[in-house]
Amino acid sequence: MAKRIVVDPVTRIEGHLRIEADVENGIIKDAYSSGTMIRGLELIAQGRDPREVWAYVGRVCGVCTSIHSLCSVRAVENALGIVVPPNAEMVRNLMQAALMEQDHVVHFYQLQALDWVDVVSALKADPKETSAIAQSISPWPKSSVGYFADIQKKIKNFMDTSQLGIFANGYWGHPAYKLPPAVNLLGVAHYLEALEVQKDIVKIQTIFGGKNPHPNFLVGGMACAVNINDPNALNLERLSYVAEIIEETQQFAQQVYLPDVLAIASYYPEWTKIGGGLRNYISYGDFPMGNYGELPTYKSPRGIVVDRDLSHVEPFDPTDMDGLQEFVNNSWYKYAEGKDVGLHPSVGETVLDYTGPTPPYEYLDVDKPYSWIKTPRYKGMPMETGPLARFIVGYASGYEPYKELTDKCLAQLNVPLEALYSTVGRTLARAMESSLVADWMGDFYRQLLSNIKSGDYRMFNNTYWEPSTWPKKAQGYGLTEAPRGSLAHYVDISDKKVSRYQMVVPTTWNGSPRDTKGQHSAFEASLIGTPVFDPSVPLEIIRTIHSFDPCLACAVHLYDEKGSFVHQLDCM
Ligand code: NFE
Ligand code: MG
Secondary structure, eight states: OOEEEEEOSOOSSBSOEEEEEEEETTEEEEEEEEEOOOOOHHHHHTTSOTTTHHHHHGGGOSSSTTHHHHHHHHHHHHHHTOOOOHHHHHHHHHHHHHHHHHHHHIIIIIIIGGGTOOTGGGGGOOHHHHHHHHHHHOOOSOOOHHHHHHHHHHHHHHHHTTOOGGGTTOOTTOTTOOOOHHHHHHHHHHHHHHHHHHHHHTHHHHHHHSSSSSOOOBTTBOSOOBOTTOTTSBOHHHHHHHHHHHHHHHHHIIIIIHHHHHHHHTTOGGGGSSOOOOSOEEEOOEEEOSOTTTSOOEEEOOEEEOTTOTTOOBOOOTTOTTTEEEEOTTBSBOOTTOTTOEEOGGGOOOOBOOOSOOSSOSSOOTTSOOBSSOEEEETTBOOBOSHHHHHHHHHHTTOHHHHHHHHHHHHHHTOOGGGGSSHHHHHHHHHHHHHHHHHHHHHHHHHHHHHHHTTOOOOBOOTTOSGGGSOSEEEEEEEEEETTEEEEEEEEEETTEEEEEEEEOHHHHHHOOOOTTOOOOHHHHHHTTOBOSOTTSOHHHHHHHHHTOOBHHHHHOOOOTTOHHHHHHHTO
16 A cells, blocks of 8 residues: 655745655655645736836746746747847856856755755764865865864854754755765865855856846846946956856866765765656757857757657757647646647646645645646657756757766766666756856857957847837747756737736746646656655655756746735645
8 A cells, every 4th residue: 555755845945846755665656746836927927018027027936036037038039029139148148157057056055965965974074084085086175174174163063052053954864865974074065165156156147137136137138238448337347257256166066066966976876776757858958159049059959859869859849839838637727728738838828726625635636636837748748857958958969068078977977878867867967067057158258258359349239129110919939948947938919018928937847747648747757666765754755856956936937916825825
């Protein structure tokens, strides 16, 4: 008889996620993923001036801040036929890359590492041993015996006051923790360093976008003027500061983050075989390098890998009405056409229809709709999206930077390519991506500078700024690769106002409920087959779910203005 385990809320993520898993003989047989809160951005966008919608939809999430604003300006530019100047494209790439770096660093160290690193065990470490390990895996300078001894003292102080502070409530001592004390100490030291580094990385967003979170965007370009000598503009001093931050980002990503993930992964070989889940991977492609619009050249390629067949990459067509579709058969929404149809986002609908249990409840009734997340499919197929999907699509597309780094890291771990399809593979892909994108930031920066040096200061294309120049009706889409995966916004503009707004978000892909054919989405599929040592401390569920870096705020992007459901669910 299967026993149902409920993890609600899943913590160290953004938003409210509930996982129910059926465990039989210590193995997960089936799983259900439910988004238990709603927000309202698609409805809030309606009736607004399309030039200001980025400011609203950007607020969907403070974690992947800025990416929804970028997606929104791209959608509106696509609808109105606006091409942004090269400087704006590079500034957008730099801001997006900064988000990706900061988000990945925070996710690994602050949100995920403690699933693998046992803080309490770090107290037993010999700092000499930690120092020797640190120096053997990386040239990172903070690696002396004294440095690690100090970190250990800090943790001891937490303990002595009987309060673990930020480290309270972990599953410390669980037998699934496999790192020796010396490596645990290394992990905790870098946890603390990461807190500092991530603060620096986001300064790039404030330099170009005025603030973080929620920096400024502009339909037609970016809201930062280039003037080398003006103290209030993007001047030489500001640009040199950006270069410094890029260097610091590269060092941390390449000398700390990636070596740490490789070192930690080497102690968890079993997790290169667990948590793979779905066999299809999607990436919309991003970091355009010129010609954004019709024929973009992307650093991170666009495509779909089906059934893990790396010999072939399927095209992704955002305009194919039978391609990208969202289903609501298991979600608390209704469509005018009925509960079983899939709708392309260009004709998407957002109508709430809560039919779930009244809190408090023990279990979801999973024979009925069980989530606020819709279920996206591509030509009927479930897809995983995110850093792992980008690496698989990049690898299968023959993009050298992806292949080279993947082969090198897998060789270091002494595991085959199939090891990517796992919880460790997903975590490694995020670290590899941080290393890669940190180098690309240098490329974007050099391109921006060479452009400015050649005398091109343009940052904004005002050709279609005036609504009087717009057609009576226009329709467009914006695509981007957010830290957690493929993100699409679709906009309809009628009589100069937004008449429809639809967002299909990475965690909507990964965290959604089953579709009309009963096919699982990525979270649910990835849990099946996972051993659970002790159902009362389901560390294993958390490990795999965290490897996706879930964000429920993004995924449900819908709220009830009266707040009734939000309050009920929050009380649980
Ligand atoms: Ni709120 Fe998000 C990202 C988007 S959702 S974090 O990255 O878009 O998965
Ligand atoms: Mg949506």
